[in-house]
Amino acid sequence: MSTAQGARARARQEITAAIKEAARRQLAAQGAAKLSLRAVARELDMVSSAVYRYFPSRDELLTALIIDAYDSLGEAAERARDAASDVPPPARWVAVCEAVRGWGLAHPHEYALIYGSPVPGYSAPQTTVRAAARVGLVLIGILRDARQGPGPAAPPLPADLVPEAARVAADLAPDLPPEAAVALVAAWAQLFGLVGFEVFGQFNNVVADRETFFRHAAARLAEGVGLR
């Protein structure tokens, strides 16, 4: 039990990592639909049935990759936030948005895995939920920091939204006013709409200078959540 439960456990971790690495390579090369457990096994010089000692099914492998992708994107967002800790909140917001965009463009297939169609026989294991929240938490944090001072008022809510807004705020960030919480959730989804359209090529013959376009759109998103 000395270092890490013996050589057996360490080997298991290494092989598990190697499988995920090979799978990630295939994912990046051909997309989730073409990810083949047998091909992964071939690349690692093992027989297909051996892989099942590490992942009980192809979908479980994909789930592991999904979690890793969420973490990778979350880290990218957190790095961008930390690198922009000395700029005003709106610029920090834009920096995080650009990090999300950059990650998506750099890893389109992994982006598709987490924000495209749910690939496996449809199942979003609860395990992924926490990993999925990281980007959202970064955005919440920026808004919270900016609200330390006197908050510029967000636009008032229509009456029918008030109860839902209170609910969202209570679950998400009890220290934020309801109108900020609901605006943030909308901006969160809208950010991924912008990124998704670009990653999936929907802007192809529509927007040429996508970088500039995106920066502007992200800045307007910041305004929409009350950052100024």
Added chain:
Amino acid sequence: MSTAQGARARARQEITAAIKEAARRQLAAQGAAKLSLRAVARELDMVSSAVYRYFPSRDELLTALIIDAYDSLGEAAERARDAASDVPPPARWVAVCEAVRGWGLAHPHEYALIYGSPVPGYSAPQTTVRAAARVGLVLIGILRDARQGPGPAAPPLPADLVPEAARVAADLAPDLPPEAAVALVAAWAQLFGLVGFEVFGQFNNVVADRETFFRHAAARLAEGVGLR
């Protein structure tokens, strides 16, 4: 050539339609990944190789379904626009957005097909482009109609966006001012961000009253493009 090129051609059309219908059923039931040409053939009591007389490959079948899905969504949007022809433009905008959302929730797998990850070995045939534009055209039309009167100014553009905005406007709607065109493209993507998050379950433990939330978000989108 009298009615429709004889019985042969009619039979071909009928069988083609039957194949697409069966495929759409499978798509709705299990998603694009599990759509099997052989299963479609089984359902239609033919042998798998016979299907290839009508669609040269599984991906071609999927492409046909993609185009149909774009058309179906486009029709839903157009119906909503026409049904709301007598309400003010912002309300008409919201009605179209709600139609898009409703269609997506009613046909999640088809929505995933067109706005989720590009499924086949990655190819967006040029044929789909025109079908894909329909929803966008509806949104443009609403904005254009509203602009007949004296247009409320959209927020001014930063200098670095001016050239791109001019380009977008020229391609998209030369009669719209550049800042409106660029705001519209952003709103277009953001709309599908909102709908996609809901269809794909990203709002599951975040937003409860999604209907109300969406209506509010769509209304703010309308403000963002200058509808008031």
Added chain:
DNA sequence: CCAGAGCAAGAGCGGTGCTCTCTTTTTGGT
């Protein structure tokens, strides 16, 4: 009327996810 086009059927190839059995290796308690 009949050649050729269109179509259905079946066999078959290589690939897939996954299961089962059998053997080998490693491990931990006595």
Added chain:
DNA sequence: ACCAAAAAGAGAGCACCGCTCTTGCTCTGG
């Protein structure tokens, strides 16, 4: 130090997949 038990690898095999090819049959247009 030994030995049963657990873990891992290897291989065959099942049912399915997309797709191709060949073989006949039917319909159609000149």
